Amino acid sequence: MEKTEISSLLNSRKLRSTKIRQDVLSLIKNSGRAVSQSKIQKFLGEFDRVTLYRTLNVLEDKGILHKAYTENNETYFAICTSNCSPQNHQHKHIHFKCEKCMVVKCVKPQKSIEIDLPNFQINSLNVEVTGVCDNCLLN
Numbered sequence: 001m002e003k004t005e006i007s008s009l010l011n012s013r014k015l016r017s018t019k020i021r022q023d024v025l026s027l028i029k030n031s032g033r034a035v036s037q038s039k040i041q042k043f044l045g046e047f048d049r050v051t052l053y054r055t056l057n058v059l060e061d062k063g064i065l066h067k068a069y070t071e072n073n074e075t076y077f078a079i080c081t082s083n084c085s086p087q088n089h090q091h092k093h094i095h096f097k098c099e100k101c102m103v104v105k106c107v108k109p110q111k112s113i114e115i116d117l118p119n120f121q122i123n124s125l126n127v128e129v130t131g132v133c134d135n136c137l138l139n
């Protein structure tokens with residue numbers, strides 16, 4: 001994703017286009033997968049943990065990023081599609097963690113996930129699946 005593209009995405013959510021927001025979003029977007037918080041931290045270097053933590057929170061609040069996977073205190077973040085809006089994440093996809101290459105990815109299932117909970121309101125839905133990814137199965 002280009003700088004101007006990220007800026008307009010941030011602007012559309014009424015966020016200023018700061019360097020740390022730019023860096024976080026371009027890292028995740030360009031990697032094409034979910035990126036762990038510690039990897040983001042390493043990549044950013046110059047920013048401290050608190051600043052990064054706050055940045056990730058804001059981007060999640062505004063419907064730009066979502067938590068894809070959490071394990072052992074490590075959280076993976078992925079970019080949202082345009083379906084997400086502030087305070088309302090709509091992901092009809094699966095979060096797949098490959099046990100071989102350890103990659104976490106957002107994967108669209110062939111059949112859409114429909115979950116109905118009568119009398120309950122669903123605000124977010126996160127389906128975590130582990131296994132072996134398409135890439136690893138080929139090799």
Ligand SMILES: [Zn+2]
Pocket residue numbers: 063064065066079080081084088089090091
């Ligand atoms: Zn989302």
Ligand SMILES: [Zn+2]
Pocket residue numbers: 098099100101102103132133134135136
């Ligand atoms: Zn794999």
Ligand SMILES: [Zn+2]
Pocket residue numbers: 066068078091093094095105106107
């Ligand atoms: Zn996802």
